[in-house]
Amino acid sequence: MAERTLTTKDILQKEFKTSMRGYNPAEVDEYLDDVIRDYESYNKELTQLKAENERLLSKVDELTKQASLSKPTYSPAQPNNTVTNFDILKRLSNLERHVFGSKLDETEENL
Numbered sequence: 001m002a003e004r005t006l007t008t009k010d011i012l013q014k015e016f017k018t019s020m021r022g023y024n025p026a027e028v029d030e031y032l033d034d035v036i037r038d039y040e041s042y043n044k045e046l047t048q049l050k051a052e053n054e055r056l057l058s059k060v061d062e063l064t065k066q067a068s069l070s071k072p073t074y075s076p077a078q079p080n081n082t083v084t085n086f087d088i089l090k091r092l093s094n095l096e097r098h099v100f101g102s103k104l105d106e107t108e109e110n111l
Contacts, residue, residue: 008036 011032016023 006039008039011036011039 014032016025016028018025
């Protein structure tokens with residue numbers, strides 16, 4: 001973040017040199033008062049956002065810890081050795097019977 005060089009006190013105490021046709025000091029003071037209000041508002045918002053950011057970061061850490069504790073130990077890299085080719089063929093056959101129904105039975109009888 002860029003470092004600010006002016007504070008509200010610096011802005012408030014700034015003195016401008018006056019010349020014969022210089023700026024109206026009352027108008028300059030009024031404008032600087034507006035700048036000070038904006039600057040204070042900016043600092044207040046920045047402080048609130050930093051606090052909210054810290055709160056959200058701590059919430060993320062908390063949720064990450066909870067998620068890591070509740071994850072199952074199942075690893076997809078481990079193949080399921082209990083399913084054999086026979087089981088797969090049997091399931092496929094049952095699925096075909098369910099989908100095609102009696103048409104499949106008639107074809108097998110004709111063979």
